[in-house]
Amino acid sequence: MRIHRTDVLVIGGGGAGSRAAIEAYDSGVDVTIICKGRHGLSGCTPNSASEWMAYGVALGIADPRDNCEMHFRDIVSIGGYVCDHNLARIIAYESPDRFRELVDWGVEFLREPDGRFKQVMSDGATYPRACGTGADTGRQIMDALKRQVEERGITVFENVMAVDLIVDGGVVVGAVGIDTESLELTAFTAGSTIMATGGHGCMYKYTVFPEGMTADGYAMALRAGAKLVNMEFMQIGPCVITPLKFDVGGILWRLGPRLINGLGEEFLERYLPEELTVKEVYNLKSVTFPFTMRNASGYIDIANFTEIAEGRASGNGGVYFDLSHVPASKIESEASIPFKYFLEHGVDIRRKPLEIAPSIQHMNGGILINERGETSLPGLYAAGEAAGGQHGADRPGGNSLADCQVFGARAGRYAAERASKRIVKPDLRKAEKIEDEVRRLLETDGSHSVSEVLKDVREMMWRNASVIRDEDSLSKTYSSLHRYRRIVQSDLSVDEDELVSALELRNMIDAGLAIVLAALTRRETRGSHYRTDYPKKDDENWLRLIEIQMANGDLK
Known part of the structure; x- marks a missing residue:
């Protein structure tokens, strides 16, 4: 197994990961990005499309009554009051600066004939604040970020999937990655690690997510002991x-x-x-x-x-x-x-x-973060769709792109600050245990194919944990996911061509368990979470956030 040392490791090269890497580099530390596909071409940011792909920012152009405070109130209100208000406020108040940065970096947001930026109404907004380039806003943003990464000479490993986080003494000190083509393993050690792996859509039969969005960040964070939050809430x-x-x-x-x-x-x-x-x-x-x-x-x-x-x-x-x-x-x-x-x-x-x-279009929950982008595990940060707490049961249109830039920058800045003060000498036996797990999975000669289990999981998650939910279907799904988890551990048939898919399947099952447990726990209907057996909103009992953590292999 190869070893690569860096100050800040960014897992994921999309909008949030690239912005985090830029900020960390500009803070004076060595930065490495590992990207599951091609940098600038893979992931959600460059591959999503809608009639007006929006960056939500309160500029007060279309309506002078709009301002950052109104944006903050919209995030909280549309979120059903089950988000972290501090995080929501940060998105609202810092999105204008990140927007102007993107303009300086060459993103050509559409303008009115008088030169002012064009702003339109979006989901959940009181006033028009959605800026965009049309259907391809994400691609333009990603192109600009990639240019900035290249200009700085930031190290990028393409076609490398993170397998698991390296945890030494309760502190995250990097991750083990696998080259998706050669299957070569590398231990990436770092003073700080930023999770920016995007969402989970590929665990569902129907999704707008591109290939590779298999809940990797949620699952790795769970297995390492980090808390997830609001996993029952997603955009469909x-x-x-x-x-x-x-x-x-x-x-x-x-x-x-x-x-x-x-x-x-x-x-x-x-x-x-x-x-x-x-x-x-x-x-x-x-x-x-x-x-x-x-x-x-x-x-x-x-x-x-x-x-x-x-x-x-x-x-x-x-x-x-x-x-x-x-x-x-x-x-x-x-x-x-x-x-x-x-x-x-x-x-x-x-x-x-x-x-x-x-x-499936977006996960509103994710790895629990604070205002610095820190997770509940020392050494681990999260940004973008991988992070959770900043959005609630629903989110305003345009907030995803804004969130990526705002908390990408914050996670990069504070991860660099931490890394600059530490010399990391991890126990590489922790990385070798991850290597052993990969080898064990490859050597398993079970009776179930990866494609068979994957098809079943996607169908089951779409039918039972998407639009319509109830106690019976969620409970059966939870039991089935545990059964599939045991199959992956000991009864899966995996050859070299399927090894990456098997690792992705493991992640989808672990994250799927968190989603279903959260949906089972929340016995009410709120925003995107619709329980036919509890069809009304229940503020008295459920005006709160659900956190999920793994301990000794069990979810709590």
Whole structure:
């Protein structure tokens, strides 16, 4: 096993990880990024798309009444008051500085004819504060960050997946990584380690996440002993499932689509209470992309989910989102950004229906952090979607990109401060134990294939721990995940070509257990967490955050 020493190790090279690395480097320490794919091309930031991919920032341009305090209040209110208010306030008040930084680094946010930045309304915002470049805001931000990383000469290891954190005496001192092509192992030792691995979407059947988003950071942190928080809360929304991934929101709903199942039936109306019309629900959905029960837009996701789950899906497993009855000129003018984006990818929404399904779009919880980006484990920091506490049951649109930059910078700064004061000489036997675990997994000759278990886990998580949840289905899922965990430990058939997938499967199962346990524990409905057996919000008992920690292999 190779050894690579650095001051600050950043696990993940997306928007949060790259911003953390830049800040740490500028603080005067040696920095190393390990990136599961190609730096600048892999992960969520450069690979997510919607009709207006937003960076939320209170500039007060579109409406002078907007300010950082209003942004903070929106985060807390939309989050159902179950977030860390200090973290929420930091995002709101520091996102303008991080925004101006991105502008200086070359991100071309769209502007009005008078030169002011264009700001539009987004989910959960009181005033328009969503800035963007169109459908590709994340890619432009990632391009700018990559240039900054390259200009500084920061060391980047591409195609390296972190396997587990190295913990010595209760302190995180780095991680063991595996080259996903050669399978060579490296022990990366560091004074501080920043987890910026993104989210968990690939543990679900339907997701807008790119490949590789397999809950690695959550699982590694859990196994090392760190606390997770708010894992029951995630964004699930109507997304195109083929031939590309795309969040369906805003103007596309205001166009008045027809939702049609695989039997050719329009179905939404039969899911609505008598006092609601389809048009009213569409109008709500146009300003509430993710599934939530804080307003009636949630009926759309419940309807789509139920039609698919009960066997009335479209040809590719979703439902049809049809705009063919809408005048072509209206689509071209009022929905110009998504219309052009789809056309560039070979889809003409004027004539052909989209196939959509409730898909995992963002994890609102994560590794519990404080205002310095520190986790509950000394030496470990977290930022971006890997971190938790800054968002609650729902989050305002545009907060994810802002969060990545704000807490990426904070984690980088404070990780560098800590590393500059320490000389790390870890017991490398801790790394060798991780190496032994990888070898053991590779030598296992069990009766279950990786692909078989992975398919079962994804289907089960989507059916039982996404839109609709209840005690019975969650309990069965929890038991099943424990069974799959035992299979991974001793009865999995793994060859070299499947070793990385097996490691990812292990992570998805461990993180899945945390998600399901949190969902079982919260016996109420709040925002994105919908319990059919506890359909009402219960502030008296559940106006609090749920933390989960692993001890001796068991979750508490």
